[in-house]
Amino acid sequence: MRPSRRAPDELRPVSLERGVVKYAEGSCMVKFGDTHVLVTATLEERLPPWLKGQGRGWVTAEYGMLPRATLERTRREAAAGKQGGRTVEIQRLIGRSLRAAVDLEALGERQITVDCDVIQADGGTRTASITGAWVALADCIAWMKSRNMLKMNVLRDNVAAISCGIYQGTPVLDLDYAEDSEAETDANFVMTGDGRIIEVQGTAEKTPFSQDEFLALMELARKGVARLVDLQKLAVA
Amino acid sequence: MRPSRRAPDELRPVSLERGVVKYAEGSCMVKFGDTHVLVTATLEERLPPWLKGQGRGWVTAEYGMLPRATLERTRREAAAGKQGGRTVEIQRLIGRSLRAAVDLEALGERQITVDCDVIQADGGTRTASITGAWVALADCIAWMKSRNMLKMNVLRDNVAAISCGIYQGTPVLDLDYAEDSEAETDANFVMTGDGRIIEVQGTAEKTPFSQDEFLALMELARKGVARLVDLQKLAVA
């Protein structure tokens, strides 16, 4: 029995609320249960130096956590003077995941920066971030289209992400913090709307896992992502 | 005529929503019009080293702004590797303001950290932060009382803050960004529930001001703070 009494293949209640801040070209408050992330997408007519003059754009991401998003207060990274290893790892993952679904040539020489700030953390902040980031990105691109800034289609497909893990011997979908801290194995899957894989990260927290276990997790993830993509489509419709 | 069509002594719509995050001992989403700040109060049973063993506690504050709280994206301070001068100035102000209303001996050897994170910025983020911080602090202290952690009254009075300025020759209350960027003079007042002054910061943005002008601003502030204190009392009732 999962602590949340969910079925093994059951997501937490998911919501994707668009347009939550006034200034951003795209924004989304994404909730996976008690995990709440505020995502904004910012369009800028400038590129990192190493990309200039190549006829294509860039999508990048930054991730942060409000100090009291967590059970105990986490030190503010701005006060500590640097972003921690976990933050760096997550924001690189979000950026890579989104770029896999974007036609950077079609975007033109511009940069979209996606900021994912965790308001409340109950496990799965990176998967919620990616899922919400796609919505904010889609809105940012819609904003550009409505101003005739784009000639071609920029967004090739949906991108969503979900975690799975083996909790007390059973493969389960969308781990919350109570499960995550106890799980033997933990994997994050980032997938497209057509079911292909963008990124897989599986980690044996306690004991190494077998290929069959891994395939069971991937099967769960496939179901979860399909459901999330449906919700994204409803959200941006 | 003010850009927002408000009367000179009219606040923006103010809301103080409590309990907005799950884990914090106290929290408040404060809105002054389009300025939205999420405030949390965290209780910790530890003190900065220089305060240990003196039989009294401490209240401190940290301030941050989400990158896209602003019209154009502001660089994330955690990525820049340090907090900017404006951030430092504001968080020191918030901490001092709250401490003026707290009996640190009665608090005991504990620290309360107030985090003010600006979700959306339309002028007056520091005054909204202080006003909301008092609510989060009050809830944190109530949380302690309900657990019999306090023998005496810790919070001596309400604390609220408002900005005033001279906009196109007229003293006005609670400047929004449109006014703030044009104002000749800008002052922030932090006051107690009984009308005394905790902190005054007046700055001639363009031309120095006379004593009479300053007194007119102080008069407006007195009215504004009285209204904010009423709203705080309603919020925590």
Add this chain to the structure above:
Amino acid sequence: MRPSRRAPDELRPVSLERGVVKYAEGSCMVKFGDTHVLVTATLEERLPPWLKGQGRGWVTAEYGMLPRATLERTRREAAAGKQGGRTVEIQRLIGRSLRAAVDLEALGERQITVDCDVIQADGGTRTASITGAWVALADCIAWMKSRNMLKMNVLRDNVAAISCGIYQGTPVLDLDYAEDSEAETDANFVMTGDGRIIEVQGTAEKTPFSQDEFLALMELARKGVARLVDLQKLAVA
């Protein structure tokens, strides 16, 4: 009775010595009693990037304290790897205060940097810094005039600053460290030669103060600044 036996409205002995370092375009060793600050003004034919091409100049300030300016040694900020919050706050105040008296268009596309380094600290380092900085700035501008670099008048008025506070129930002028560390209330006033206000910062160190108390402080400050402005005029004559 004040620890220094001064009358409530009596300044410490003030001296403003010009030309104290060889290379700077303007310099001043300012002393308010045992508080000694070495101020230099540096002219540079370059501007911060965000100001370029707007046809006006900039005046900025930096503040530092020698490690043994204080009773106990203070850690060197260069060794600590960053400027502390108090330093940042003070140098922003000095810069704003000076800019309020400078016609930046008349200055042209140049920057004047005022460095205030505290050699010995006995309270009031920020007010001494501002008062001395005006002298160094005036000398820097005189240096420019003598080289025909300026067509118009750049300096609109004098700028001086003084602290006041309520010490053992009495409003007193120009607090030294012994008073400052005991004062109930502490306010810094930056004013022009014609008696208008550039900046007011009042802080209730222990108990909030009333409007009448604040007005009494402002009255003292007005007298003190008038005296400082007289001394500035003597110094640059």
Add this chain to the structure above:
Amino acid sequence: MRPSRRAPDELRPVSLERGVVKYAEGSCMVKFGDTHVLVTATLEERLPPWLKGQGRGWVTAEYGMLPRATLERTRREAAAGKQGGRTVEIQRLIGRSLRAAVDLEALGERQITVDCDVIQADGGTRTASITGAWVALADCIAWMKSRNMLKMNVLRDNVAAISCGIYQGTPVLDLDYAEDSEAETDANFVMTGDGRIIEVQGTAEKTPFSQDEFLALMELARKGVARLVDLQKLAVA
């Protein structure tokens, strides 16, 4: 045809040379073709603060690259003042991978730090690092055993890692730089001696991949890791 003319399931020449530095408790120069990594294992009788007094030890890793390990010189991270995102990601992966095979209770309250410094980089530095790190770790543990510092078996199994990718449509094993920079898909597998998975990281560099493609990569990895584990056993025999 692969640029190196290897068969799709063929590793580069691998060597694992032990005892390459004088002072370390364990060390290994690992070469995967032109990728050379010097690994040391350091035993220290101290723990990170958060682990003290829990009756178990810790294994952690740090990763670095000599500036001219690469085709063009890479900026020295010590001079840049921080470790980059890629470095942080890799050293966290190495640490997690090794811990999955170590019985931390049996290790006792001690820390082993594994340093992986890339002398020459031709793709696959993280997989070579993990594979060599296991050898250095094994030698460090043997060093402890020979001093009767351990009562129980600490190392549960071998750990080795290999990359796979889809290069010009074909799944291939152990990508070198020429392949890695062209590959559509890139995955790193960390596995145990008995064929279970510790960590999987698959990334669609250009186009998302299907589940079948992923399974083909995993199959290749299984073969490659089995071969690496054989070589480890030979090395420590």
Add this chain to the structure above:
Amino acid sequence: MRPSRRAPDELRPVSLERGVVKYAEGSCMVKFGDTHVLVTATLEERLPPWLKGQGRGWVTAEYGMLPRATLERTRREAAAGKQGGRTVEIQRLIGRSLRAAVDLEALGERQITVDCDVIQADGGTRTASITGAWVALADCIAWMKSRNMLKMNVLRDNVAAISCGIYQGTPVLDLDYAEDSEAETDANFVMTGDGRIIEVQGTAEKTPFSQDEFLALMELARKGVARLVDLQKLAVA
């Protein structure tokens, strides 16, 4: 002919003024011509962690330059966020030089920190710093003696330093900036009162030098240091 018209073996006018700041246990304003350095010595009853409990003390030094000590303004190291290589090199030299004349066991478990802050720089700031630092250190030790804190003699001998160089083919003593920037060779000598060498640093700025040239410089230095030691003795008498 030297730019300053000095004879080849002639020092600049040297002054050593003691007691120049109010709080320090020892202080000295040292001037070598237009090079002015304010030195303070601070006694603290604590040690760096690696020295605790060994029954001996420590003498260390920090060095800084006010931004406008130089012809053009130098960036403030506290603002830059780190001490530059030159600063680090010089402060290590000062510390080593002083320690060579101090009996650290006799000092007891205490630390003396010498701060050398350059007010005006015209060449030779490190040699002036060392020469003045000895005076501040001597006063700090006298301060301790007068409080019966020392049982034995702590200071074994005088320490002074001077630069020499080959300027337009001629060995000259005590280079000022005009000479230093043109010199072919530049050497700094730190010596004791009895003529022994503590530290020699010779650098061929342009062309390597012969042993005879080096010996000529050393001979000049010996004379210069003897003169400085006489001045130190007069100063502390």
Add this chain to the structure above:
Amino acid sequence: MRPSRRAPDELRPVSLERGVVKYAEGSCMVKFGDTHVLVTATLEERLPPWLKGQGRGWVTAEYGMLPRATLERTRREAAAGKQGGRTVEIQRLIGRSLRAAVDLEALGERQITVDCDVIQADGGTRTASITGAWVALADCIAWMKSRNMLKMNVLRDNVAAISCGIYQGTPVLDLDYAEDSEAETDANFVMTGDGRIIEVQGTAEKTPFSQDEFLALMELARKGVARLVDLQKLAVA
């Protein structure tokens, strides 16, 4: 008797192995006994900003130590977030030493960066670095010549370095760690192939030394450098 049983004027076994990494324009693994340093020379067609457009090039150096090059593990500077004082001092010395033998005009507007990374440290890492760096530099310049990038001779002479010290009363050559940590006096000499001095750094670790002692060290150094220059000539022949 020296711990290593060497004669007082005997070097440790020295080897200079060229071409040890694949990508660098020049490289050398230099060994002085158990001190091993990997040196690379990188040619870049760019200059530091302050050197641009002056018709001459630059040679600079960086120095690092692998964490377990030492008996106990040293903290990684990239993780600490800055280069320590010793590192800064050494890399500045290496750069200055090499530049003394390079015709920067003949090099043209290019930069050569020499990276010295200590693989194993047993005393004398800076002298080994300089000696090996000359070999890497010579190879880099040969690489340029073979591509017709140079019209004139760039390298004026050999550069090599050796340490000497007074160990148990006897002047000895090429101190290893066991001697260095016990020596009363320690000096490093950087010299050219024709026996002139580029840099001398002598430090009295414990007691100041006399001029005669210093000359005895210089005599030893002269012999040692002559031998090292012979080995360099053999290496690049």
